[in-house]
Amino acid sequence: MENKTELVIKMVLDAWNIELKRTNTLLNELTDDQLSKEVSPGRNTGVYLLGHLVAVHDALFPLLGLGKKMHPHLEDIFITNPDKSGLPKTSINDLRNLWNEVNSKLSEHFNQFTSEEWFQKHTSVNEEDFKKEPHRNRLNVLISRTNHLSYHRGQLAFLKK
């Protein structure tokens, strides 16, 4: 069954990479001006959603036990507070760079994980609970974040002409 487990890790990683690729294609199509607009009237702007995605992906480093966030200041602006908080936003150009930087660094880690490491617990669950709930592992976090990315990509798509 070793092969099956390796295979399914590849499937989950492929889904993550496909979703990232689709998002990057979309982001490359969108101008900074388009990204600065609300994705739908009264809803989040593209820049907020991009910042939100960077911040959520950056939070994967501590959650997966890979070290500290690269850009911890993003959490306050793009997760804790809503778009219209009045907090100064990181520039779109900077966010585009941070998005690529964070995802590249994550990929480096993901490509080095052994099968065993993917099934290790994430850092929000304690040892005792993890014994009873072994699905609360790193691979499960990746499944969840892939869906999170799809959700917001569906919204960002409305910025296209």
Added chain:
Amino acid sequence: MENKTELVIKMVLDAWNIELKRTNTLLNELTDDQLSKEVSPGRNTGVYLLGHLVAVHDALFPLLGLGKKMHPHLEDIFITNPDKSGLPKTSINDLRNLWNEVNSKLSEHFNQFTSEEWFQKHTSVNEEDFKKEPHRNRLNVLISRTNHLSYHRGQLAFLKK
């Protein structure tokens, strides 16, 4: 490694069920009147997206080798043609029922699949290619359709007040 494979199948199925549950919560919040509106100006209506999701999930029966579609007429209206095709749409009330019916029937199958059956090929790949590309299996289709559902749920969410 048997246990790891069983575990990861549970994780993928859980992700599907969580996404379905969130979508159902959203659909229950939305009135028929809200669903009949465009999710964003000039974009698909809620009813089209709901019909699209029913049709895509209905197509899982043949794709996963589980028999014929329950409602094959939906493909033409909600997949092949766009929202403004002029084709008469299934009523929202009927679509709500078909959505639940199709997903319930899929669940019955999913709950009965053995681990081995999840890793069998889907019907769009031939035996020869499947030998070289064993990731083209039923479980992979489910990962992909979960992301598809997240994508459109992100859009349907804009129908909320």
